[in-house]
Amino acid sequence: MxxxxxxxxxxxxxxxxxxxxxxxxxxxxxxxxxxxxxxxxxxxxxxxxxxxxxxxxxxxxxxxxxxxxxxxxxxxxxxxxxxxxxxxxxxxxxxxxxxxxxxxxxxxxxxxxxxxxxxxxxxxxxxxxxxxxxxxxxxxxxxxxxxxxxxxxxxxxxxxxxxxxxxxxxxxxxxxxxxxxxxxxxxxxxxxxxxxxxxxxxxxxxxxxxLPPLAPEDRFELVERYESLMPLARDRRAPRVVLYDLMMRDLVRTFAGENLPDEVAREFFRRASLAAVRWRPERHEHPAGVEGVRHALLEEGAYTKYRAFQAANRARRAARKAVRARKRQVGAKLREQQYRRALSRPVDPDLAVFAAYWERGVACNPAAIAAKLAELAPHIHPVWVVSKDNTALLPPGTDHVVPGTRRYWEVLATARYLVNNVNFPNAVVKRPDAIHLQTHHGTPLKRMGLDQIEHPAAAKGLDFDALLARIDRWDYSVSANSHSTRMWERAYPARYTSLDHGYPRNDVFYT
The missing domain is CATH 3.90.550.10 (Spore Coat Polysaccharide Biosynthesis Protein SpsA; Chain A)
Incomplete structure (x- = not known):
């Protein structure tokens, strides 16, 4: 066997x-x-x-x-x-x-x-x-x-x-x-x-x-599922409590999230209410907050009250969303003004900004360049752009900025050197006395940049005009090998200088 x-x-x-x-x-x-x-x-x-x-x-x-x-x-x-x-x-x-x-x-x-x-x-x-x-x-x-x-x-x-x-x-x-x-x-x-x-x-x-579409009445099977499971936990307090909580969560979520016809919604609510009352464990307390109100209204069978409560919640969420959107608009305008003011200040010849993999942290070619920079030009101060979620992963003592903050825009506006293995945001202005270094982070064995124009499905709506504007900021493009150099120059046509010297992150293995 x-x-x-x-x-x-x-x-x-x-x-x-x-x-x-x-x-x-x-x-x-x-x-x-x-x-x-x-x-x-x-x-x-x-x-x-x-x-x-x-x-x-x-x-x-x-x-x-x-x-x-x-x-x-x-x-x-x-x-x-x-x-x-x-x-x-x-x-x-x-x-x-x-x-x-x-x-x-x-x-x-x-x-x-x-x-x-x-x-x-x-x-x-x-x-x-x-x-x-x-x-x-x-x-x-x-x-x-x-x-x-x-x-x-x-x-x-x-x-x-x-x-x-x-x-x-x-x-x-x-x-x-x-x-x-x-x-x-x-x-x-x-x-x-x-x-x-x-x-x-x-x-x-x-x-x-x-998949085959579900009929609105198929939602009733959720109630039937728990009606068949709850008897298996009838005389077992701990499993019954957990199973009841799972049932209430699923019933409430389905009712709130499914756009059911009114007739089906009322019948689903009625059946769910009966199950909620029938199987509620003794001395079982409702959860706190909004979820508790939903549970109480379901047990009460108060369909009209529940819908009114739902509508009020949606109105509150819409109002909060509008306030947040307004705050974002005001914040964006304020940051744009701060950035424009910072652009009027002289470029700091001893400031370098580094970023890698969409602000994930100290990594790849930018990290190798920053390490060598500390040895060859210690007077140049490096600042890393790192997302808020990744700041805890930074090496101790790493000076960094979080995207969107005031200092973030200030260092981007005034740094002499900007180093990235992807691209800085579209809003970044290329100052004549600033140097942008594009290090890349892989070998182009697929279609990149403008080579994707003939393949719109693969490009997924890529804005090629914005891409070209970002490329035009590059002063230098680091290349791992001659194949990559040829690929970059075709896919990213601009006036940058190609540095066909290999990837800095691999120098440690070569030397």
């Missing part, structure tokens, strides 16, 4: 199944099997084209996720089951991590919880916020009542593995197309749970516009 069955299920959504099976094939594990419950011909053909020892369970188009999971589990022989949706991914070595941790657990443990990453159609590999809950439990195996915050983990089936006998005993309750319901039901039914505080799953969120 293998320690782990990885059960891949679902259709080959947007071709992601290929990536998933490729990753499993690249890191085979002797103590694990792969079962693919393939929904539709594309998924079946993809699965059959992979490793010959993969068990393929062909299923017709339209098979639900719940039915596919059940079909895959029926063919699995592993001691533990890990359900992986065909759209999702597994980081390299994840099955090994899960199998090794599962081998440490006896049969009193029913659920093993894992950390995960989330990838969207816009961004890759965003860490979850679950790590702190997993770390708090450590390596212990505990009843859920002694680790109730685990209910707050992102409710995915992929970030938990289930012991096969446990699945068989609770299959009817866990076989549902509402994945969050199944994920939390597994915890509430478990005798003991354990944790693996390492990333072993990649949750891929598909673009909503690429």
């Amino acid at each position: 293998p320690q782990l069955s990885v059960i891949v299920y679902g259709p080959n959504a947007q071709g992601h199944l290929t990536e998933l099976l490729d990753s499993l094939e690249a890191h085979p594990l002797s103590d694990a099997e792969v079962v693919v419950a393939a929904v539709g011909d594309w998924a079946r053909e993809t699965a059959e084209a992979h490793a010959p020892d993969t068990v393929v369970v062909p299923l017709p188009d339209g098979t639900t996720d719940a039915a596919a999971r059940a079909a895959g589990a029926a063919r699995a022989t592993g001691r533990w089951l890990h359900f992986v949706h065909a759209k999702d991914g597994l980081p390299a070595g994840a099955p090994r991590l899960i199998a090794e941790r599962a081998a440490e657990l006896d049969d009193s443990v029913d659920v093993l919880l894992l950390d995960h990453l989330t990838t969207t159609w816009q961004a890759a590999a965003r860490p979850s916020r679950d790590g702190r809950f997993l770390a708090a439990v450590g390596r212990a195996a505990l009843p859920l009542d002694e680790a109730v915050d685990l209910l707050r983990l992102t409710p995915l089936l992929g970030n938990r593995a289930l012991r096969r006998e446990f699945w068989a005993a609770h299959e009817a309750r866990l076989t549902t197309d509402d994945e969050p319901r199944a994920a939390r039901a597994a915890l509430l039914c478990a005798g003991r749970v354990a944790c693996l505080n390492q990333v072993a799953y990649e949750n891929r969120e598909l673009r909503p516009e690429s």
Whole structure:
């Protein structure tokens, strides 16, 4: 019997199944099997084209996720089951991590919880916020009542593995197309749970516009989810309190955030109100502030009052937003005046301004130049431009300015030397007796600058006129090699002098 069955299920959504099976094939594990419950011909053909020892369970188009999971589990022989949706991914070595941790657990443990990453159609590999809950439990195996915050983990089936006998005993309750319901039901039914505080799953969120649209009435399923979960915690004070808080948070957020037709909104509010009253734990207190008012109005079933409260809040937010916008406008005008006054002052021949990677800190070629400057010309004072969030990471004693402050504009206006591995803001004026040094920070193996004009999708709305204005401020352009020099001169055509001497950040290795 293998320690782990990885059960891949679902259709080959947007071709992601290929990536998933490729990753499993690249890191085979002797103590694990792969079962693919393939929904539709594309998924079946993809699965059959992979490793010959993969068990393929062909299923017709339209098979639900719940039915596919059940079909895959029926063919699995592993001691533990890990359900992986065909759209999702597994980081390299994840099955090994899960199998090794599962081998440490006896049969009193029913659920093993894992950390995960989330990838969207816009961004890759965003860490979850679950790590702190997993770390708090450590390596212990505990009843859920002694680790109730685990209910707050992102409710995915992929970030938990289930012991096969446990699945068989609770299959009817866990076989549902509402994945969050199944994920939390597994915890509430478990005798003991354990944790693996390492990333072993990649949750891929598909673009909503690429999925079938939800009908307004589908929002009622959220109420039904908690109506089915709350009885599992009926006689357990700690899990019931946490689950109730999660329910209230989700109900309020859905009602506030969804633009539902009035008829649907009223029915959702009515059902949510009944659930809020029915399942409220004894002596349970509302949260403080606005959230507490929302909870009280929901429990009261006061739809009209809630809408009025919502409208008043929106009006207050709009008013505060208008005040902030006005303050920003006044502040921007004031800073512009201060900058213009600073430009009338003489350039300071002993002042140099450095910036790297969009004000992230002391780094890259500017850092190497600043270090050598301290040796060769110690009378020149360096000032680094660093964002507020990154100031704590600066080396002790680093003189710095935060973008947008009065001194920021003063040093930009009066510095003799301005060094950056990207570009200074459009508003910066090139003074005749100031020297701008562009160091760059990589090798141009892609299209840059004006080369992107023919590729508007890749340029993403880049303002080429503003780009050229920034380039025209450069006096010198540092180049890592002759290829880069040719690329920079074509992509960034201006009168600067190319310094084809290699990158200063690499000098330490060369010398």
